[in-house]
Amino acid sequence: METASPPKSRALGIAQLAGSLCVIGILWLGVFPWLADQPAMSQRIKQREELGIDLGSMFYTDLEIMGEVEANLDAFKEKHPNALWNPWSEN
Amino acid sequence: MPENTPEPETVTSAPRSLFHEFRYSEDWWAVWIGAAILSVAFLVMASSVPDDLSTKIDQAKQAGKKFKLTSPLKAYLAKPGKWKNNPLDAIYTPGEDGHNLIPGIVGVFVVSMLLFGVGTFCMKRSLPGFLKGFWFVFLLATFAYVLTGQVVAKQYNLEYALWALGIGLLISNTVGTPGFVKPALLTEFYIKTGLVLLGAGVLFSKLVALGVPGICVAWVVTPIVLISTYMFGQKVLKIESKSLNMVISADMSVCGVSAAIATAAACKAKKEELSFAIGLSLSFTVIMMIVLPAVIKAMGLSPELGGAWLGGTIDSTGAVGVAGSLLGDRAMEVAITIKMIQNILIGVTAFGVAVYWVSVVEKGKSNVRPDATEIWRRFPKFVLGFVAASLVFTFLHSSLEHGSYLVDGMVKTSTKTLRGWFFCLAFVSIGLETNFRELAKFLKGGKPLILYVAGQSLNLILTLAMAWLVFEVIYKDSLQKLGAM
Numbered sequence: 001m002e003t004a005s006p007p008k009s010r011a012l013g014i015a016q017l018a019g020s021l022c023v024i025g026i027l028w029l030g031v032f033p034w035l036a037d038q039p040a041m042s043q044r045i046k047q048r049e050e051l052g053i054d055l056g057s058m059f060y061t062d063l064e065i066m067g068e069v070e071a072n073l074d075a076f077k078e079k080h081p082n083a084l085w086n087p088w089s090e091n
Numbered sequence: 092m093p094e095n096t097p098e099p100e101t102v103t104s105a106p107r108s109l110f111h112e113f114r115y116s117e118d119w120w121a122v123w124i125g126a127a128i129l130s131v132a133f134l135v136m137a138s139s140v141p142d143d144l145s146t147k148i149d150q151a152k153q154a155g156k157k158f159k160l161t162s163p164l165k166a167y168l169a170k171p172g173k174w175k176n177n178p179l180d181a182i183y184t185p186g187e188d189g190h191n192l193i194p195g196i197v198g199v200f201v202v203s204m205l206l207f208g209v210g211t212f213c214m215k216r217s218l219p220g221f222l223k224g225f226w227f228v229f230l231l232a233t234f235a236y237v238l239t240g241q242v243v244a245k246q247y248n249l250e251y252a253l254w255a256l257g258i259g260l261l262i263s264n265t266v267g268t269p270g271f272v273k274p275a276l277l278t279e280f281y282i283k284t285g286l287v288l289l290g291a292g293v294l295f296s297k298l299v300a301l302g303v304p305g306i307c308v309a310w311v312v313t314p315i316v317l318i319s320t321y322m323f324g325q326k327v328l329k330i331e332s333k334s335l336n337m338v339i340s341a342d343m344s345v346c347g348v349s350a351a352i353a354t355a356a357a358c359k360a361k362k363e364e365l366s367f368a369i370g371l372s373l374s375f376t377v378i379m380m381i382v383l384p385a386v387i388k389a390m391g392l393s394p395e396l397g398g399a400w401l402g403g404t405i406d407s408t409g410a411v412g413v414a415g416s417l418l419g420d421r422a423m424e425v426a427i428t429i430k431m432i433q434n435i436l437i438g439v440t441a442f443g444v445a446v447y448w449v450s451v452v453e454k455g456k457s458n459v460r461p462d463a464t465e466i467w468r469r470f471p472k473f474v475l476g477f478v479a480a481s482l483v484f485t486f487l488h489s490s491l492e493h494g495s496y497l498v499d500g501m502v503k504t505s506t507k508t509l510r511g512w513f514f515c516l517a518f519v520s521i522g523l524e525t526n527f528r529e530l531a532k533f534l535k536g537g538k539p540l541i542l543y544v545a546g547q548s549l550n551l552i553l554t555l556a557m558a559w560l561v562f563e564v565i566y567k568d569s570l571q572k573l574g575a576m
Contacts, residue, residue: 057409084302
């Protein structure tokens with residue numbers, strides 16, 4: 001296998017990669033699942049899932065809850081069409 | 092570009108004559124591929140609209156919910172989902188309530204390989220080389236998505252961009268990037284195509300979602316902070332790289348990773364500058380999403396004011412939602428609506444930065460005032476595709492009967508998935524091409540860190556002042572009606 005610019009000796013590189021993958025494995029397959037079972041974390045995860053908020057959302061279209069929020073705003077604007085434009089408007 | 096031609100160092104385009112550009116340039120191929128995906132996705136969505144759509148919309152309205160259309164393409168376009176104990180659950184779980192995302196992930200793989208393969212071939216790059224390496228890049232992107240999907244990892248705003256970058260960096264800085272993968276490391280191509288797809292979600296009709304208060308907080312304060320931070324970086328900190336300064340200023344003031352990607356491409360930033368800016372933004376976002384709600388509670392701010400402050404200052408969209416939810420439903424709704432309005436600013440920012448770069452910054456380098464032809468030649472054309480997608484889908488969203496349902500359904504259940512994959516492929520590619528030392532050099536002297544902190548401090552002050560003025564003084568009565576609903 002051709003390499004771009006091997007930073008160190010090949011054996012050391014392989015050892016470093018294997019070590020890093022072991023750390024990832026321990027965290028993702030051991031520590032995180034254990035944390036997920038802890039009551040406080042478990043409750044927090046459940047709450048956010050119920051709300052439809054994905055913390056990794058990069059853009060508003062990634063948020064599940066956005067549809068509901070927009071529906072609420074639409075309902076408000078239908079009832080009070082000028083409220084968010086003219087602050088002295090009666091409706 | 093032949094296989095052995097070195098990749099450009101920057102997230103940039105290589106402008107040539109117009110016909111030549113249409114035929115061979117990466118920018119235009121990003122536009123063609125983006126346009127093809129959006130056209131097919133919209134036509135499929137439009138042809139699958141049920142006859143009784145109006146009735147269904149009314150029924151959902153009466154139930155207090157928003158009706159959603161789902162694209163038939165959804166089943167063929169997927170990314171790994173969430174999991175807790177077993178990573179395979181991210182892709183497949185058996186049983187009646189289970190899911191099988193394998194067809195969707197394979198679908199994305201085939202579509203991406205075909206489209207980027209055609210682009211590669213037409214740009215006279217090595218198609219066999221691309222095909223040999225693409226599966227590996229895609230596999231790493233899948234791995235990044237699986238890491239992102241772990242339910243605990245998801246709680247800390249660790250977006251897929253970070254894992255994708257990390258996996259690439261891990262390989263390139265340990266065993267080295269395999270040579271056969273290099274022709275598939277099309278960072279700019281993936282980013283530009285993803286940005287054209289992102290354009291379909293940049294709907295200007297959303298700009299007025301919260302009327303004048305939303306515009307004041309998101310569209311008045313944000314450009315002031317962006318320009319002031321950039322000038323501070325240039326005049327006071329004297330940051331060497333203008334593009335790094337611009338990317339940090341934009342991701343801090345507009346909306347985090349998505350703004351950083353768009354701005355980096357528009358100002359031809361180096362790949363490692365984009366990586367660094369994203370790492371900086373995500374680190375501060377984790378802190379702000381925990382600290383700011385506590386500060387708001389301690390200050391006793393109203394939910395509307397607190398929500399507006401969060402939405403205007405926290406970079407990442409997901410983190411804004413979570414921080415808002417810590418203050419209650421009303422604060423969360425205001426916060427994510429402000430962030431949504433700010434998201435729309437990406438289009439204007441990318442266009443403005445691209446124009447500024449080719450007409451002012453690059454003029455400074457050559458010391459010659461460029462004429463219109465020269466500005467056009469240098470202009471990153473994919474930005475036109477991004478802006479055109481935004482304008483076309485804003486028009487369709489507002490003018491077609493049930494246009495909002497069609498466009499929202501298309502974006503949320505088909506093109507959004509592809510856009511995410513393209514960005515993920517780009518970040519894996521950046522990682523595979525970057526040396527840790529190139530990232531570490533940005534920390535020397537701490538100027539980027541000072542830039543971020545100074546800019547964010549200004550952002551916090553101005554956003555709070557503007558939000559207080561519109562939410563607590565001018566529109567107080569109107570917003571009380573909203574709160575009463």
